[in-house]
Amino acid sequence: xxxxxxxxxxxxxxxxxxxxxxxxxxxxxxxxxxxxxxxxxxxxxxxxxxxxxxxxxxxxxxxxxxxxxxxxxxxxxxxxxxxxxxxxxxxxxxxxxxxxxxxxxxxxxxxxxxxxxxxxxxxxxxxxxxxxxxxxxxxxxxxxxxxxxxxxxxxxxxxxxxxxxxxxxxxxxxxxxxxxxxxxxxx
Numbered sequence: 305x306x307x308x309x310x311x312x313x314x315x316x317x318x319x320x321x322x323x324x325x326x327x328x329x330x331x332x333x334x335x336x337x338x339x340x341x342x343x344x345x346x347x348x349x350x351x352x353x354x355x356x357x358x359x360x361x362x363x364x365x366x367x368x369x370x371x372x373x374x375x376x377x378x379x380x381x382x383x384x385x386x387x388x389x390x391x392x393x394x395x396x397x398x399x400x401x402x403x404x405x406x407x408x409x410x411x412x413x414x415x416x417x418x419x420x421x422x423x424x425x426x427x428x429x430x431x432x433x434x435x436x437x438x439x440x441x442x443x444x445x446x447x448x449x450x451x452x453x454x455x456x457x458x459x460x461x462x463x464x465x466x467x468x469x470x471x472x473x474x475x476x477x478x479x480x481x482x483x484x485x486x487x488x489x490x491x
Contacts (some may be wrong), residue, residue, distance in 0.1 A: 307349055307357050315363070318343055321371060328451045329484060330411070331371045343368050358398065367404060375412035382408055390436045398427045399437045403444055410448050418448050439468035445479060450488050459488045 320335035334341045346365045353361060366381035382405045389397035406421035422445035429438045448462030462485045469477040 305345055305349065307353055307361075310345060310349055311360075314334070314342070317368075323480070323483065325483070328447060329487060330447075333371055336372060339367055339368055339372055343372070355388065359385055361434070362388075363401065363404060366408065369398070373411075375408045378408040379412065391451055395428060395432050396434060396437075399428050399434060399441075401410065401458045403430070403437065403440050409417050410444075410451065414474050415448050415480065419445060423447065435468075439465045439472070439481075440475065442468070443484065446484060450491065454490055459485065462488060 312481065317339065320333050320338055322334065324332045325331040330371050334460065343365055346361050346368070350358060350365075362384045364379045366378045366385065368378075369375070369381065370378035382401060385401040386405060389395075389401050392422055402425035406418040406425070409415075409418035409421060422441050426438060426441035426445070429435065429441060429476045442461045442465035445460040446465065449455075449458035449461060462481055466478070466481040469481050
């Protein structure tokens with residue numbers, strides 16, 4: 305398989321990945337075997353890819369290991385991405401990777417460290433005038449705070465994320481934040 309084909313086929317994983325409303329809206333899979341196959345395909349491509357493709361593949365594999373319930377492996381892959389972003393001095397990739405690492409840390413029960421990563425991503429967005437990831441940093445921080453039982457703080461993050469997402473006009477993101485707001489109110 306070529307990287308181009310892998311990227312085209314990647315959207316099909318949405319068929320078996322969902323947000324679990326019984327577990328703080330964590331991403332999970334209905335088909336772990338299929339997810340492991342996708343991971344294996346990506347890991348195979350790592351051997352032949354250039355550095356830019358490797359960043360994409362490592363990030364993808366890191367996210368998928370997190371969803372599979374293997375956050376330690378996710379953290380290892382995502383640390384590669386962070387090092388790459390830092391070496392390339394690519395602030396956008398650094399921000400994205402900080403958010404992904406925060407999520408992996410949350411799944412690894414390191415909530416306080418995860419919050420540090422979300423805050424760092426948020427501050428880098430502000431300092432570098434990169435607004436496109438502010439809502440993600442807030443949303444993921446809110447979900448982390450929600451898991452810690454810090455519901456008022458979580459709700460504030462979700463409200464801010466919601467306003468940013470309304471401005472973006474992306475209905476999928478808006479719906480995701482609505483779900484988070486509904487859950488935090490039920491808790």
